[in-house]
Amino acid sequence: MFLNLRNSIDFFLRRKIHFSRINYTEKNENKADLGFSDFEVKQENYLLNKYNFEDYKNNSTVANYCQNLYILNLLDKYLFVNPKEKISILDIGSKNWYYVRSEYSYFRKYCTELQLDGVEIDAYRLYANFYNRLEVAKFYMKGLSGVNYISDDVRNINNTYDYIIWILPFVLIEPHRYWGLPDKYFNPHNLFKHAYSLLNSKGKMFIINQGEHELEAQKNIIKGLNFETLLIDNIFYQYKYNRYLSIIEKE
Numbered sequence: 001m002f003l004n005l006r007n008s009i010d011f012f013l014r015r016k017i018h019f020s021r022i023n024y025t026e027k028n029e030n031k032a033d034l035g036f037s038d039f040e041v042k043q044e045n046y047l048l049n050k051y052n053f054e055d056y057k058n059n060s061t062v063a064n065y066c067q068n069l070y071i072l073n074l075l076d077k078y079l080f081v082n083p084k085e086k087i088s089i090l091d092i093g094s095k096n097w098y099y100v101r102s103e104y105s106y107f108r109k110y111c112t113e114l115q116l117d118g119v120e121i122d123a124y125r126l127y128a129n130f131y132n133r134l135e136v137a138k139f140y141m142k143g144l145s146g147v148n149y150i151s152d153d154v155r156n157i158n159n160t161y162d163y164i165i166w167i168l169p170f171v172l173i174e175p176h177r178y179w180g181l182p183d184k185y186f187n188p189h190n191l192f193k194h195a196y197s198l199l200n201s202k203g204k205m206f207i208i209n210q211g212e213h214e215l216e217a218q219k220n221i222i223k224g225l226n227f228e229t230l231l232i233d234n235i236f237y238q239y240k241y242n243r244y245l246s247i248i249e250k251e
């Protein structure tokens with residue numbers, strides 16, 4: 001009760017005030033020894049060549065590079081894309097969109113024109129260094145054409161998309177509150193229903209959950225649809241909890 005009241009006030013204020021330092025940047029870090037296994041080195045080289053990712057290797061921090069490799073590897077391994085002239089993608093709950101390069105590089109390979117939208121309800125949440133998520137996202141998105149960061153509730157989005165990527169949706173109330181969102185925004189069934197309605201026919205949704213509790217909650221939300229779920233290998237970046245991938249294909 002008290003946490004919800006505090007979250008509601010803070011959330012209201014940051015959406016009104018939009019406070020942030022500006023021009024967030026990160027410096028490139030040396031990647032001579034990333035501590036990868038032989039398998040990871042082989043896979044890294046394959047991804048660098050296939051998706052022209054070498055430039056990002058030379059212009060990123062170690063952690064951010066590895067997190068992007070992790071997502072790029074998942075997309076490459078599990079999301080099969082039909083090449084076409086224009087592809088539209090929605091990323092839901094983008095936070096600071098630290099992984100936008102992997103999404104961009106992956107989908108850009110399969111089209112000549114790309115529309116990649118990232119929607120985030122809490123874009124003005126501040127980090128300890130006084131940059132907000134939006135400002136950090138601007139840095140990660142720099143130079144990528146067709147990429148838009150939308151500061152809004154996904155329920156206000158009405159475009160349609162060929163692919164939807166949803167990494168760590170809040171399917172349980174505790175993480176939703178812990179991340180500072182008011183309870184009134186917690187309605188995972190309703191959120192999913194709206195997101196699914198934005199998918200074009202034959203479109204695919206790619207959802208990542210962490211831990212077995214979240215996976216069970218997610219399966220309950222998507223039951224009855226055409227989907228498959230698998231445990232993700234920990235490659236390139238070690239996450240604390242098991243992560244699971246669900247791929248839903250719209251009829």
Ligand SMILES: C[S@@+](CC[C@H](N)C(=O)[O-])C[C@H]1O[C@@H](n2cnc3c(N)ncnc32)[C@H](O)[C@@H]1O
Pocket residue numbers: 092093094095119120121122152153154155166167168169170179181185191
């Ligand atoms: C656990 S975080 C995951 C962030 C990011 N995808 C990642 O992998 O680090 C969930 C994100 O979803 C956002 N979110 C929650 N409800 C939303 C909604 N209705 N519309 C848009 N974003 C939402 C939250 O503010 C939060 O940034």
